[in-house]
């Protein structure tokens with residue numbers, strides 16, 4: 001399959017704390033040579049499992065992004081063994097617009113998997129998660145809430161996959 005056009009400004013193998021971006025090339029009305037820059041934080045301390053923490057899969061669900069951006073400031077390498085990858089707003093165009101779906105392509109991130117490397121911005125992002133970030137991860141926590149149209153009773157749902165692939 002074609003390589004992802006999305007690149008990361010962080011090194012997933014580097015020790016310590018890095019704040020950077022996932023960069024997806026995007027030529028739009030505001031910039032012919034523009035990019036969608038999705039914030040990412042990687043915190044690593046030695047060997048151990050990897051946790052991938054995501055929010056803003058739907059851009060109008062603010063609870064996850066608020067909690068995860070707070071965690072990017074408060075979590076320090078010395079308090080973990082292994083690696084934590086934090087992406088507070090997966091669908092960053094949707095998050096910036098305060099919308100459930102992408103302001104660029106209308107994409108619903110949660111319905112875009114496994115994604116496409118030559119697809120829309122939402123599909124390109126989903127493909128990067130599917131082929132790059134998920135294989136790095138032992139645990140994935142994707143935080144949702146009700147957004148503009150629902151009220152959720154607080155709960156957690158977990159899936160243990162028999163076949164990691």
Ligand SMILES: [Zn+2]
Pocket residue numbers: 057058061110144145
């Ligand atoms: Zn959601």
